[in-house]
Structure formats: C-alpha cells, structure tokens
Amino acid sequence: MKALVYQGPNKKALEERPMPEIAQPTDAIVKILKTTICGTDLHILKGDVPTCAPGRILGHEGVGVIEKVGAAVTAFHQGDHVIVSCISACGKCDYCRRGMYSHCVNGGWILGNKIDGTQAEYVRIPFADTSLYHIPAGADEEALVMLSDILPTGFECGVLNGKVEPGSSVAIVGSGPIGLAALLTAQFYSPGEIIMIDLDDNRLDIAKRFGATAIINNKDGKAVETVMKLTGGRGVDTAIEAVGVPASFITCEDIVAPGGIIANVGVHGVKVDLHLEHLWDRNIAITTRLVDTVTTPMLLKTVVSHKLEPAQLITHRFKLDRIMDAYETFGDAAKTHALKVVIEA
C-alpha cells in the first residue's frame, strides 16, 4: 500500500509499505477513505517531536471503512464506516476511567507518532472499541474528518477549558484551523463578543464569515491596544491561545480580564515568560490540555444535525498519490490560503 513516511527532519516520501496486520485482539484494520494534514505533522517534520522516529507513517486524522477486526473487538464489524480519533484509548486505565483519554497509559496520542498513522491506504487502530466512532448513514464523511482532531481540540482545550459563557467576551489568538474550530464551537454558548487576532487578512476574513464579532490584524503590533478599546479597558473573559509561540501567549496574558481564563491550545516548542508581576492579583486561571476527544460523540451529533458545519474548513482536495503536493499547499498557507486539505486514499 502507499503511505506517507517521515524520514527524519525535513524529509518525507510517499513509499510502498506492507499492509498493516492485526497485532492485538483489540485492534482493527481500517481502510482509509479520507485523511488530512495537521499542523502537528509539520512540527514532526521540523524534528520538534522526538517521540516520532524516522520510518513512521504520519497522520492522526481520517475516516474509513473497517477491513478487519481482532477477536476481542465487539462494537465494530467489517464494512462499518468509522471516524478515527487522533487519541487511542484503552478505556481501562486510571486516566481513561477519568475521561482523560489523552493520557491513556496504553495509548493517548500515539497514532502517526509512536505507531503508524492514517496518511496511508490502511491503518491499524489499537483499542478499536474505544478509539473509533460509528458514522451514521447519510452523513457527510468528508466533514467528519474534522472530528478526528481539530473540532474536539478547539472545543475541549479552548472553549470548555476557557469556560465560554452566554454574553461573555472571548478573544482567539490565531485564526488557523484550530482557532477557527474554537470560533465555530464557542458559538454553542452564545458569547457576546468573539474577537479573532491573526496576521493574515484572508484567515481573518474567513473568521468574520464564521461568526467573529471583530477581527484584528496584529501586523502593526497593536492587537492588545485594540482589544482593550473594544472591551472598554477590561480585556476578555476568555483568551484562547491557538498558535503555540511565545508572542501569542503573551498577547493572551495582556488581554485577559480580571477573573478571566487563558486557555492554551497551541503546541509550544520553546519557553514562554509568565508575567506574574502583572497577573498575580488578577484572579485569573491558566489552563493547558491535550485533547481527550471525550466530546466527539456530542460534536458528531451537532455535525449530523448541521448545527455545526465543519466542511467550511476544507479548502483543498488531493488524491493520496499527490500527498506531497498536499503538504506543499498546506505548508504554504499564506500563499495558498489553505485551511484543511483533504486527501482521498
């Protein structure tokens, strides 16, 4: 089968690989129908993710059809259409029993990281019963690719941890796919204001279309000043960091209102200064999280009922044999205006 393989920092190739096989009775083999590329894959390719060794098939998102199941799998059968979750969960360890699947001691984020991933014709999914989701008949399967990672990530790490409430004020720093996923799902709670901050006018225009009440291009470095003006000098109740660089986290520190929350979503590769000399008396909270995907069943219902329309995030489509072009398009988003690129296997 064809698979996109990480070959070490800045090296990847579409290779011919053997079909994956059932290794444990709890495994399933899924034939991938559609997959996508995540910002995290670009982090891996930069060499930022030491757990991911050269030779690994990348990808932790996708939808597909069950090809084969191990003897202990009871919830899925050959031919079932499924969403692959970016988090594999054994369902039995202490963390899983607490709903913190991201820290499952037998799984967690292993797909396309510590085990071969979804950017291939077939993938082996461990703990299939608790790591796959049934796709209801008639659902738009392409839209459901957004449920593998970005929608639960934006929602759980940004909106839920940030405690977005009716009438509250929210700022989202970063208008990429994850920031936009937080923007879409924040609207479940009818916040009064959602301010999007980015450096790219195209992404900000999309944010406006997706429901942002204000957009700020921080090219001039005046985003903090503008947020303060928009909020009568208070700042925002929820500041969501959706980039993963020091400057954007510090923007969140500067715009959080007394009593507010900074909800970090971004993947940080270097240290960030925490200005406690300004924040110590402001009754704020800072949260971090790796997505648990506990909200995937709920989000699936909102997509099926068209309350949430994640297909809007898809800008480009490629066949698997052109996945190298897909990476180029996704990696050069400023020029190509790419958000999510869907790859058809």
Ligand SMILES: [Zn+2]
């Ligand atoms: Zn991802």
Ligand SMILES: [Zn+2]
């Ligand atoms: Zn577990």
